[in-house]
Amino acid sequence: MATKVSDKKRARDDWRAGLSEEQLHEILYKLKLCRYFDERIEALYRQGRLPGAIYSGRGQEGTHVGVAYALRKDDSLFPTHRDLSAQLTKGLDLKRVMAQFWGRIDGYTRGRDGNSHIGDWEGNRTWTVMSHLPIAYPPACGAALAYKRRGEDRVAMGICGDGATSNGRWHEALNVSAVYGLPVVWVVNNNRYAYSTPNELEFPVPTIAERAAAYGMPGVRVDGANVLEVFTAAREAVERARSGGGPSLIESVSLRWRGHAGHDPAKYVPKELLEDHMENQDPVSRFEELLRSHDLVDDDHVKRLEERVKDEFEEGYAFALASPFPEAGDVTKGLWVEDGYWRSQPGRGGGTEA
Amino acid sequence: MSAKVEAAAAGHGAEPRGKRSENGEATYLIAIAEALWEEMERDERVFLLGEDIGVYGGAFKVTEGFIERFGPERVMDTPIAEETIVGLALGAAMEGMRPVAEFQYADFMSSGFDMITTALGRYHYRSGVPAPVVLRGPSGGGVRASSFHSFNPEPWFAHAPGLKVICPAFPTDAKGLLKSAIRDDNPCVFLEHKWIYRRIKEVVPEDPDFLVPIGEADVKREGTDVSVIAYGMMVHHALEAAEALARDGIDVEVVDLRSIVPLDTETILSSVAKTSRAVVLYESHRFLGVGAEVTAVIAQEGFESLDAPIVRIAPPNVPVPFSPTLEDAYLPQVADIEDAIRELSAW
Numbered sequence: 028m029a030t031k032v033s034d035k036k037r038a039r040d041d042w043r044a045g046l047s048e049e050q051l052h053e054i055l056y057k058l059k060l061c062r063y064f065d066e067r068i069e070a071l072y073r074q075g076r077l078p079g080a081i082y083s084g085r086g087q088e089g090t091h092v093g094v095a096y097a098l099r100k101d102d103s104l105f106p107t108h109r110d111l112s113a114q115l116t117k118g119l120d121l122k123r124v125m126a127q128f129w130g131r132i133d134g135y136t137r138g139r140d141g142n143s144h145i146g147d148w149e150g151n152r153t154w155t156v157m158s159h160l161p162i163a164y165p166p167a168c169g170a171a172l173a174y175k176r177r178g179e180d181r182v183a184m185g186i187c188g189d190g191a192t193s194n195g196r197w198h199e200a201l202n203v204s205a206v207y208g209l210p211v212v213w214v215v216n217n218n219r220y221a222y223s224t225p226n227e228l229e230f231p232v233p234t235i236a237e238r239a240a241a242y243g244m245p246g247v248r249v250d251g252a253n254v255l256e257v258f259t260a261a262r263e264a265v266e267r268a269r270s271g272g273g274p275s276l277i278e279s280v281s282l283r284w285r286g287h288a289g290h291d292p293a294k295y296v297p298k299e300l301l302e303d304h305m306e307n308q309d310p311v312s313r314f315e316e317l318l319r320s321h322d323l324v325d326d327d328h329v330k331r332l333e334e335r336v337k338d339e340f341e342e343g344y345a346f347a348l349a350s351p352f353p354e355a356g357d358v359t360k361g362l363w364v365e366d367g368y369w370r371s372q373p374g375r376g377g378g379t380e381a
Numbered sequence: 382m383s384a385k386v387e388a389a390a391a392g393h394g395a396e397p398r399g400k401r402s403e404n405g406e407a408t409y410l411i412a413i414a415e416a417l418w419e420e421m422e423r424d425e426r427v428f429l430l431g432e433d434i435g436v437y438g439g440a441f442k443v444t445e446g447f448i449e450r451f452g453p454e455r456v457m458d459t460p461i462a463e464e465t466i467v468g469l470a471l472g473a474a475m476e477g478m479r480p481v482a483e484f485q486y487a488d489f490m491s492s493g494f495d496m497i498t499t500a501l502g503r504y505h506y507r508s509g510v511p512a513p514v515v516l517r518g519p520s521g522g523g524v525r526a527s528s529f530h531s532f533n534p535e536p537w538f539a540h541a542p543g544l545k546v547i548c549p550a551f552p553t554d555a556k557g558l559l560k561s562a563i564r565d566d567n568p569c570v571f572l573e574h575k576w577i578y579r580r581i582k583e584v585v586p587e588d589p590d591f592l593v594p595i596g597e598a599d600v601k602r603e604g605t606d607v608s609v610i611a612y613g614m615m616v617h618h619a620l621e622a623a624e625a626l627a628r629d630g631i632d633v634e635v636v637d638l639r640s641i642v643p644l645d646t647e648t649i650l651s652s653v654a655k656t657s658r659a660v661v662l663y664e665s666h667r668f669l670g671v672g673a674e675v676t677a678v679i680a681q682e683g684f685e686s687l688d689a690p691i692v693r694i695a696p697p698n699v700p701v702p703f704s705p706t707l708e709d710a711y712l713p714q715v716a717d718i719e720d721a722i723r724e725l726s727a728w
Contacts, residue, residue: 135508136507137509144507146508149509157503159500165467165472166469166500168465168468168469169469169473169476170473170475173478174476176454176478195464199460199462202460202462203460203465206460361505362542362543363505363567364566
C-alpha cells in the first residue's frame with residue numbers, strides 16, 4: 028500500500044535527514060547547477076546556438092538530485108532523457124556533457140548521440156539514455172542480477188516518467204525484479220504529463236506508488252519539491268536493496284515546467300497550476316530557504332554558489348566549442364568491439380566548424 | 382549402452398556428450414547442448430536464462446539436465462517477459478556476465494524486438510560498453526508448425542546494426558559457432574533451424590576449444606557449373622538437389638553462409654568467379670530477405686564473372702502457412718532448386 032511516507036514525521040524531527048552541513052551544501056550546489064544548466068541550455072537552444080533537441084527537467088530537480096544523491100558511485104543508474112540532473116548529481120563531468128550537446132568528440136558518446144541521450148558507464152555507472160521508455164528498466168534488472176549473483180552490495184536504480192508506467196516493460200521489470208528479489212530501486216518522476224497527456228488519461232488508480240503492492244514491493248509517494256523527503260525515501264529504498272530486501276518503488280510528484288521537448292510550448296498545462304508550482308513548489312528555492320532558515324547559508328554563500336555554477340557552465344561551454352567534431356571517416360567505427368575504436372583515442376581532426 | 386549414456390538420456394546432470402549415438406555422432410541439437418555445457422564449464426560468467434529451460438529442460442530439451450549440474454542460478458527460468466529477458470541479459474552483460482538467453486521459438490524474438498534492436502544492438506556504438514549477449518532460438522519451417530512457430534527472423538536482426546547473426550546448418554558448425562558466439566564481445570543472434578535439430582547428425586569435435594569463426598562461409602560441396610548460395614535448412618535441400626543433378630553431369634557448388642552478419646562476401650564472390658552462375662537460395666521472405674543482399678553483392682561486385690542472370694529462390698511474402706500443400710508451396714522444395722539450376726546451367 029502506498030504510504031505518504033512516514034518519513035514526513037521523521038523529516039520534522041530531523042529536518043536535515045542526518046546529513047552533514049557539507050552534504051547539505053553539496054545538495055544545494057547540485058540543485059543550483061542543474062537549474063542553471065537547464066536554463067542556459069534552453070536559452071542557447073532558442074538562440075539557435077545549440078544543435079539538436081532539448082528535454083528540460085526543470086521543476087523536477089528535487090526528484091533527480093534527491094534520488095541520485097542516495098547512490099554510491101559504484102551503484103548504477105538507468106535514467107531517461109529527462110533525468111540529466113540525476114546524471115549530473117551522480118557525477119558526470121559538465122565539460123563532457125556539454126561537448127555531447129554540441130556533437131563533439133569529447134562528449135560521452137563521441138558524437139554518436141546527442142543532448143541528454145548520455146551516459147557514463149565506466150566512470151559513474153550511468154546508462155546511455157535511449158528514447159523508447161522505459162527501455163532502461165529491464166537492463167537495470169540485469170545489472171542488479173549481476174550484483175546479487177556475485178554477492179556484491181551494489182544497487183541499480185531505474186528512473187522513468189509517469190508516461191512510461193503505461194508501457195509493458197515497466198510492469199515486466201517490476202514483476203521480474205520482485206520475483207528474483209533484485210537489489211533495485213524504481214523511481215517514477217511523476218511530472219503529471221506524458222508529453223501532453225495528463226495523469227488521469229494515463230492510469231486509472233489514484234497513485235502510481237500503490238501499484239507496488241501488486242508486485243509485492245514497498246511503494247511510497249513523495250513530494251518532488253522537497254529534495255530531502257525524496258532523498259530520505261531513496262536512501263531507505265537503497266538500503267533495503269543493498270541489504271538483500273529486494274526492490275522498492277518511489278513515486279516522486281512534481282510538475283514539468285517546460286514542454287516535452289524544446290519545440291513544445293506546453294499550452295496544455297493549466298497556467299494557474301504552472302504558476303503555483305513555480306511560485307510555491309520550486310525544489311531549488313525551497314531548499315535554499317530551508318537552509319537559510321537554519322542559518323546554514325546566507326546571501327554571500329548563495330552568491331558564491333551561483334557564481335561557481337555560472338563559471339562551470341562557461342568553462343564547459345568553451346570546452347565544448349573548442350572540442351573537435353568527430354572525424355567523418357570514423358562513422359562506421361565502434362559498432363563492433365573488436366575494431367578497437369572505443370579502446371583507443373579517437374581522431375581529433377574533425378575541426379570545430381560543422 | 383554405457384551407464385553414462387543412460388544417465389544422460391534420463392537428463393540428470395550428465396553432460397550432453399553422453400547423448401551422442403554409439404558411433405560418436407551428435408545431432409545438431411546435441412551439438413548445441415554440448416557447446417552450452419562446455420562454455421558453462423569453462424567460464425563461470427556464462428549463464429542461461431529463458432522460459433522453461435530449468436527443470437523442464439527447454440521447449441526442445443536443449444538444456445535437459447543442465448539445472449542439475451549448474452543449478453538454478455545459472456540455468457534461470459524466467460517469467461514470460463521477452464523484453465525483460467533480453468534486458469536482463471543486456472544489463473548483466475554490461476556488468477561483466479556472459480548471458481545466453483533462450484527463446485522457445487525464434488518467432489518470439491519479436492516480443493523482445495525493441496530491446497534487441499534498439500537497446501542491445503545499438504548500445505556499444507553509442508557508449509563503448511560491450512554487450513556480450515547470445516540470444517538463441519529455433520527458427521524456420523518445414524515441420525508443419527504454422528505461422529507462429531516457423532518464422533525466419535534473420536533479416537530483421539541482420540538489418541539492425543550491431544548484432545551478429547548466425548544460422549548454422551550442420552552440427553559441427555552449430556557447436557563451433559555457438560561457442561564462438563558465447564566468447565564474442567558483441568551481441569549475437571543464434572538461430573537454430575528446428576528442421577535440422579534431430580535430422581542431421583555427424584561426428585562433432587570434442588576439443589573444448591574447437592571454434593568456428595563467425596563471419597566465414599563454407600563451401601559444403603565443390604562444383605564448377607553453378608553456385609548455390611544458401612544457409613540453414615536450404616543448404617541441405619541444395620546438397621540433395623546437387624546430388625541429383627550430378628547424375629546428369631551438372632556440377633553444383635554449394636556455399637553455406639553460416640553467418641549472415643558479418644556476411645562473407647569474399648567466399649560468395651570467389652565461388653561465383655569460378656562457376657559464373659549463381660542461385661541465391663534462402664528461407665526468409667524473398668522481398669528484402671537475406672538473399673536480396675547476397676544478390677546485390679554478386680550483381681555489384683561480381684558482375685564481370687556472370688554468364689547468366691542471378692536466380693533467387695525464396696518464399697513469397699506471406700506468413701508461413703500450415704496446411705501441407707500450402708507450406709510446401711511456400712518453402713523452396715528440392716525439385717524447385719533442381720529446376721532452377723537446370724535452367725540456369727543451360728544459359
